[in-house]
Amino acid sequence: MSARAAAQERTAWLFSAPVLAIILLVFVLPTALAMALSVTDYSIYALADWDNLRFVGLGNFVDLFTTPLFWRALGNTALFAVLGVPMAIGASLFTALLLDDVTVRWKPLWRVLLFAPYVTSIVATAVVWRFLFNERSGLINRLIGAVGIPPVDWLGDPHTSIPAILIFVTWKIFGYNMIVFTAALSAVPGDLMEAARLDGAGRWGRFRHVTLPAIGPTLLLAAVMSVAGFLQIFAEPYVMTLGGPAQSTTTILFFMFEEGFKWWNLGQASAVAFILFLMILALTLIQTRVGKRYEWL
Amino acid sequence: MEGDARGWTRRSTLALLPALGVAACARSVAAPAPLRLWAMSWEGDYSPLLMPAFTAATGIAVEVQSLPTTASHEKLLIATAGGALPDVFMLFNGWLTEFATIGAIAPVPDPSIVAGMFPGMLDATRVGGRDYAVPWSVAPQVNFYRRDLLAAVGYDAPPGDWPALRTMALKLKRRRPDDFVFLMLLNWPTALINILSQAGVRPLRDRDTRANFSTPEGQEAFAWYASIFADGLAPKALSTEVQDPVAAFAQGYFAIWPSGPVTLRDLAQRNVPKHLWSTARCAGPRGPGALSGESASLCVAATTGRPADAWALVRHLTSVESELHFQRAIGNLPANLHAWASPQLDQPVLAAFADQMRYPAPGPKVIEWEQIQLQVQFAAERVVRGVETIPQALAGLDTRVDRILAKRRALVEAGKLA
Numbered sequence: 001m002s003a004r005a006a007a008q009e010r011t012a013w014l015f016s017a018p019v020l021a022i023i024l025l026v027f028v029l030p031t032a033l034a035m036a037l038s039v040t041d042y043s044i045y046a047l048a049d050w051d052n053l054r055f056v057g058l059g060n061f062v063d064l065f066t067t068p069l070f071w072r073a074l075g076n077t078a079l080f081a082v083l084g085v086p087m088a089i090g091a092s093l094f095t096a097l098l099l100d101d102v103t104v105r106w107k108p109l110w111r112v113l114l115f116a117p118y119v120t121s122i123v124a125t126a127v128v129w130r131f132l133f134n135e136r137s138g139l140i141n142r143l144i145g146a147v148g149i150p151p152v153d154w155l156g157d158p159h160t161s162i163p164a165i166l167i168f169v170t171w172k173i174f175g176y177n178m179i180v181f182t183a184a185l186s187a188v189p190g191d192l193m194e195a196a197r198l199d200g201a202g203r204w205g206r207f208r209h210v211t212l213p214a215i216g217p218t219l220l221l222a223a224v225m226s227v228a229g230f231l232q233i234f235a236e237p238y239v240m241t242l243g244g245p246a247q248s249t250t251t252i253l254f255f256m257f258e259e260g261f262k263w264w265n266l267g268q269a270s271a272v273a274f275i276l277f278l279m280i281l282a283l284t285l286i287q288t289r290v291g292k293r294y295e296w297l
Numbered sequence: 298m299e300g301d302a303r304g305w306t307r308r309s310t311l312a313l314l315p316a317l318g319v320a321a322c323a324r325s326v327a328a329p330a331p332l333r334l335w336a337m338s339w340e341g342d343y344s345p346l347l348m349p350a351f352t353a354a355t356g357i358a359v360e361v362q363s364l365p366t367t368a369s370h371e372k373l374l375i376a377t378a379g380g381a382l383p384d385v386f387m388l389f390n391g392w393l394t395e396f397a398t399i400g401a402i403a404p405v406p407d408p409s410i411v412a413g414m415f416p417g418m419l420d421a422t423r424v425g426g427r428d429y430a431v432p433w434s435v436a437p438q439v440n441f442y443r444r445d446l447l448a449a450v451g452y453d454a455p456p457g458d459w460p461a462l463r464t465m466a467l468k469l470k471r472r473r474p475d476d477f478v479f480l481m482l483l484n485w486p487t488a489l490i491n492i493l494s495q496a497g498v499r500p501l502r503d504r505d506t507r508a509n510f511s512t513p514e515g516q517e518a519f520a521w522y523a524s525i526f527a528d529g530l531a532p533k534a535l536s537t538e539v540q541d542p543v544a545a546f547a548q549g550y551f552a553i554w555p556s557g558p559v560t561l562r563d564l565a566q567r568n569v570p571k572h573l574w575s576t577a578r579c580a581g582p583r584g585p586g587a588l589s590g591e592s593a594s595l596c597v598a599a600t601t602g603r604p605a606d607a608w609a610l611v612r613h614l615t616s617v618e619s620e621l622h623f624q625r626a627i628g629n630l631p632a633n634l635h636a637w638a639s640p641q642l643d644q645p646v647l648a649a650f651a652d653q654m655r656y657p658a659p660g661p662k663v664i665e666w667e668q669i670q671l672q673v674q675f676a677a678e679r680v681v682r683g684v685e686t687i688p689q690a691l692a693g694l695d696t697r698v699d700r701i702l703a704k705r706r707a708l709v710e711a712g713k714l715a
Contacts, residue, residue: 043704044664047378048399052708067700130537156538158682242367244484244535246682247675261371263668264378 031277038270047264060271070272072247073255079162080251081230087170088230089222092177097207099178100185111182115175122172126239129168130155155241158248165249169236173229177222184218185211220291227287228280252276331358332606333383335373337366339562339627340387340433340593344614346626351613357606370667377401382598384607385614388430390421390592395664397424402596403604404429410612415632417657422594424662425715430594431615432632434623436557437590437653438491439576441564446473446552454577455553459521462580466530469552477551479531480542481522483681486674488555491588493518493673494658495581500669501661501698506706508698510673511691517582519680519687526681533681543567546574555579557591558650561628576649587658592632630654665701672697 038060045052064070099110117125132139133154141151154164188211196206212219234253237243243250243258252272260269336344341363348359362383364372370392376382377399388396396402405411405428411419418432442455450468466478481488493500496518502509509515525531531551532539539545546554547569554560564574578585595614597607613619620631621639630650631637637651660666676694679685685693699706708714 041704044374044395044399045704045708052704052713130540134538134540153538156534158684241535241537242484244537244678245533246678246684261375263665264374 034270034273037266038274040267042265042267042270044264056267060268061275063268064271064275069247069250070255073250073252076162076249077231077233077251077253080166080233081227083162084166084169084230084233085223085226087166088174088226089177089219091170091174092222093181093219095174096178096181096185097211099182111179114178117172118175122235123239125172126168126236129171130240133164156245158246161241161245161248165236165240168240169233172236177226180218180222181215184215188214216294217291220287224284224287227283231276231280231283329357331360332385332603332610334359334361334385334610335364335383336361336387337364337369337389337593339559340623340629343623343627347614347619347622350618351610354613355606355609357610359610373401380600382600384601384603385595385597385610387433387593388596390418390430390432390590390594391660391666391670393422393430393594393596394424394662395667396596397429398664400599402429403599403601405431406604406608410608410615413633413635414615415634415654417654417659418592418594418632421592421657421659430596431611433593433595433615434558434620434629435590435632435650435654436559436592436630437588437650437657438487438555438557438579439649439653440579441546441554441556441560441574441576443546443549443552443573444575445573446549454575455580457578457580457585459580459582463524466525466553467528470528470530473549476549477530477532478553479525480539480545480551480554481525481531482534482536482539483678484535484537484674486670487557487591489522489674489677490660490670491555491579492522494588495579495586496521497586500673501663501702504709505661505663506702506709508669508695508702510676510694510698511688515691516687519677519691521582522677523680523687543569558628558630561646562626565628574646576646578649578653585653585656587656588653589658589660590654594632663702663705665698665705668701669698672701 039055039057040046041054041056041059043052095114098104099107099114104110131137135141135151135153135156138154140154145151152160154160193206193210196210201209232253233251234257237249237251237254238257241249243254253276256269256272256276259265259272334344335341341361344361344363348361352358373382373386373388373392373396377396382401388402393402408428411422411428411431414432415435418435419428422428422430422432440455444453446469447453447455447465450465450472452465456462456465469478493515496514498512498514498518499509501507526533542554543560543563544567545551546564547567579588595611597604597611601607615633617631617633617636617639620629620633620636621641623629624631624636624641630647631642636642642651660670663669672694676685676690676697679693680687680690705714
């Protein structure tokens with residue numbers, strides 16, 4: 001290695017050092033500490049007196065696996081992810097395709113309007129949506145009432161609470177991926193599209209064989225981010241239903257928040273965090289493998 | 298360019314910014330920092346009204362922060378762990394054992410500070426035989442009721458025992474089938490805990506280390522609660538669904554609302570006409586009985602650097618003048634017995650509160666009580682929504698509460714906890 005390359009390497013390290021130090025301090029260190037906490041019974045009694053702290057090994061995990069609410073929260077989170085990811089990505093892709101059409105006018109205006117929910121405050125929008133979902137006076141029930149469907153107690157019925165929150169979440173976040181897809185769609189080669197059209201490919205054929213391969217990597221990225229995001233869903237159930245009705249919208253992160261910060265069972269809460277971390281890691285690895293098979297990575 | 302390098306350049310100007318930031322962190326030494334007070338609910342919003350008198354008398358400025366009630370427990374716990382508690386703060390009485398145990402609050406240094414306070418409330422603020430807080434208000438629940446709606450079915454006031462109350466409620470429901478008789482939110486445990494208390498449930502046993510809900514009393518209380526919803530006498534609703542209970546009460550969506558003195562202020566602020574409503578003691582199985590109240594107390598942080606000033610503020614806030622001022626402003630009922638001699642408190646709508654205050658039923662003094670109350674509410678909600686039967690729900694509740702109490706049980710058995 002020449003002296004010049006060594007100097008360059010030193011400079012590179014010097015420039016990345018601040019960021020690396022911050023990552024070490026606010027990411028690696030807390031993660032390690034949380035893992036250490038997850039094998040103790042750190043609770044409010046330990047806050048009172050350190051002598052009450054015990055090493056419990058995998059005790060917290062064993063406890064969690066026998067807690068019905070933990071499994072309930074896991075199931076609810078899975079439901080959020082399984083329904084929410086296709087809903088959110090589908091809505092994003094659909095609107096992006098609509099906006100990509102040459103016949104659409106005032107494109108920047110539409111983009112701004114559709115992106116706006118993403119950047120508005122979640123609490124403010126949740127309050128509005130709670131009014132929309134109201135069983136007696138809500139706009140949604142009036143609309144479905146106009147076509148003869150009886151009123152639905154959206155946020156009050158344990159069966160409709162997750163779909164109701166998902167409608168709100170989809171409306172709130174689809175704008176972000178829509179912009180990402182819009183950018184990706186502009187890279188779809190026009191001449192290829194033209195050639196496919198001349199060769200008699202239909203609308204679906206062109207989407208499947210021209211558009212999709214071109215936006216594949218973007219789609220994978222959006223899927224990875226959405227899955228990670230939906231597994232960590234917290235704010236929406238927190239402001240819409242506080243985990244209710246009958247704990248039907250209690251998610252993993254909500255469960256962790258209540259255990260950790262409300263009741264100060266930080267040992268248990270850290271164990272939950274660790275499990276969630278492993279879940280997201282595993283799913284992301286699977287997604288990357290799928291992506292590699294289709295040569296999107 | 299050479300000349301520029303010695304004068305103001307963009308780079309040197311930018312370099313000044315961090316320097317300015319550091320300078321801004323330096324504390325000015327001129328005036329002493331104000332005392333800090335945290336309070337929840339209307340108390341938090343209206344405490345600044347009580348401060349000019351204190352500042353005028355002592356020269357000490359006070360900075361008040363109002364905490365949202367639903368997030369206050371975690372905020373106070375986190376502040377304790379992070380060493381960021383204010384000098385003085387409000388606690389609901391049910392949380393006192395917890396905050397005293399973790400060493401967040403200082404014991405009352407001088408018995409004269411709590412002299413003249415309501416004896417039932419003082420019991421609730423005692424942990425291990427020491428006073429840890431000064432009662433600020435008394436807040437038992439009573440039934441707020443719509444006089445006109447009850448009069449229409451021939452009643453002046455809701456009956457005090459469950460069978461008669463039920464007869465009245467069914468009459469009212471027949472007359473107004475689209476509306477409800479009661480409002481008891483399915484995620485707001487106070488009304489349910491009061492029903493348990495009225496039925497004579499003793500929630501914990503074995504030195505408060507085990508749950509005790511699967512009892513005939515527990516069955517009776519849950520059966521009464523569930524029947525209210527099963528008969529359509531109350532909506533199966535969460536607090537997030539009934540966004541404006543005051544307006545709903547004014548519109549006659551429901552006729553009877555078990556609630557605390559905080560509702561006095563709500564009704565006055567929304568101009569609900571006074572002739573439309575009144576209050577009565579909550580019904581029990583065989584007539585009104587003892588109730589726990591969500592009363593509030595004032596505490597001084599163990600970490601405060603100015604204990605003398607802090608206790609002076611507590612003394613001011615719990616004085617007769619301040620209590621009467623608060624009663625006029627927000628309807629709070631004074632915990633200071635001397636204040637009750639004032640003609641200001643001689644109002645018909647306060648009679649039910651004054652009566653109920655004489656029968657306090659404090660909850661178990663364990664750290665986990667807040668968490669247990671929510672579990673009771675979850676169990677009742679499962680019965681109301683038809684997910685579980687009453688015996689199943691009570692057995693499940695016992696199991697969950699026993700788990701919550703596991704750590705406490707181990708400590709009590711090891712002799713580390715009284």
